[in-house]
Amino acid sequence: MAQNSEHAINTATRRWPGLPWEFSLTVAVCLAGMIGVLLWGLVVSRDKNELGFDIWLNGAQAPFMDAWGEFAAFAVGAPMAIAIGVAFAGLAGWRYRSLAVGLGAGLAVALSWLSSALIKALVARPRPDWSAITHHVGPIEVDASFPSGHVTFISALSTVVVLLLWTSRYRWGAVALGGTATLIIAIGRVYVGAHYPSDVIAAVVYGFFAATLAYAVIGRLLSVGDIQQRIDRLFPAPFRSERSAS
Template sequence: MSLAPNSSEESRLSAARGLLGALLAPTTHRARIIWTAGVGIVLVLIVGLIIRTSRWDFAVVQFFNGYHHGAVGSLTNAVYMIFEPVPAIVGTVVLTGIVLALTRNLRVASTFAATIAATWLSLAVVKLIVHRLRPDSALLPFPFSPAQVDASYPSGHAAFVTALVVTIVLGLAARGSRWVAGIIGALLILGVGTALVVDGVHFPSDVIASIVWGIVVAPLARTIWVPVVLGGLVGARLRRGRDARQLR
């Protein structure tokens, strides 16, 4: 039995649903997605291990942190707080609810949430392995308060935003819509990444690693979720229906 969801059903649902319907579309170039993700994951991990004790980009943090005052400081602080783990989780739940209300399809909403969650949460493994220290706040013009003591590499904030943007882009079927969402999303990612460096809580290399992670892992998470989990659920449901009919 094939693990892929019923293609005719997906086509019908996608056409009727429109918004983010492409999340359930049959995956093309599956091997390329898997290999790209594998290379990206290994690269992020190896680079992290190489620079775990390095502060080669700390001068960039000091430069940007010099602007962490007044309106700029208040804005970047707000950005950091908005994408903290608890608000990010709540935001994901709210966005998933909105997707469910607009699409009226649990499979689209669950794929949306699972892709973001898997991409974001899996980054914690790299954090634990690399365990890079945060930029030294004692050497910054405007230290962030409260001081962040967890691992710095990669950035969970940047990874979450990247996962969100990539998931939305993957869900849009029209090429024009993907381009618009991609451009707006890239600006959002750039803005959040810059805010993290201005706050002095992350090195630029932390942010770059998170962006790479989000770009390569989100398509992999979707590729695994749709045919294996959703396909398996659909197959089990069909088998139950067949068995029930045979018992009649």
């Protein structure tokens, strides 16, 4: 009896953490939110009135702001984002002693981030006028501007972390840390003139909805049959708890 109880506890700790909301409602709201971001982008894509804010913020020209902008560009640029995503997947897998949870968490972030490229292509908003930015920090960026890929990544990562920890005592700490990190990256990207304010705001919203949708769908797929158990059997032995290895 005691052995069965221990096995039940261990299995529960390895399970994909559930959503705090009902699945169907979550999917519907997230899809609506993502479509809303796309429509918003199509509306603001030809509006250059926001350039004044970029010019004003860029006018600070303080050394610490330059470092801030450079950090925001590097910390979640494509190479670092990939490295962070892989590390996060490994950490999540170790935390829950589940290869499925680790892969699923990393995949939720990756899908959210990569899917923002489709929004960029559909909206095709040009970057802020580089000639209007008087204090240049870093190289010119010429791909589409809406939404910010950097901010989408950090928003999606923060969202998945919060969802994983939602039933734990660390959830509000995760919300505060994720919100702060997202704000830091967003301000840095606007300061260097790489994005309009609406680009980074849309990225925060899109990252949240896309990551929540991916998290919900992946969790539902892992609950079908014994898919998660099959994946977990491949889990590297050094990461297994003693009871899950027996």
